[in-house]
Amino acid sequence: MISAPSISRWAGPIIDVLLDYVGHVTLCSQLMEHLDSYSEWNVIKEKAALPRPLLQLCRLQVQRLAGRRRLKKLPLPGGLIRFLQHQEGSLEV
Numbered sequence: 001m002i003s004a005p006s007i008s009r010w011a012g013p014i015i016d017v018l019l020d021y022v023g024h025v026t027l028c029s030q031l032m033e034h035l036d037s038y039s040e041w042n043v044i045k046e047k048a049a050l051p052r053p054l055l056q057l058c059r060l061q062v063q064r065l066a067g068r069r070r071l072k073k074l075p076l077p078g079g080l081i082r083f084l085q086h087q088e089g090s091l092e093v
Contacts, residue, residue, distance in 0.1 A: 008034075012041040019047040021085050023060055059084055 003088055006072045012035075019025065027035070035041045047056075066074060071084050 008038075012038060012044060016041075016044050016082065018049070019044065020056075021060070023049075023057060045062075 015031075025048055027045075032045070034044050063071070068085070071081055074081070077082075
């Protein structure tokens, strides 16, 4: 289904976002083949590869322990809050 032309445009970005919110996911071989056909989707393959970056695993653990709603109420620097909420390109505290 993902390889259909009408869907493949937006499937990559959706998969990319979903991978931001999980620890490790094994992608099926058919999806991996499809990702190989789009060079701009290499970031998706990197996110799904083992091991996940420690920074991402820490972000997921903090989100799980603190809860996403409570993050804004914690006395943390704004850059760290944005990082934990996936609203940044890099961690700048």
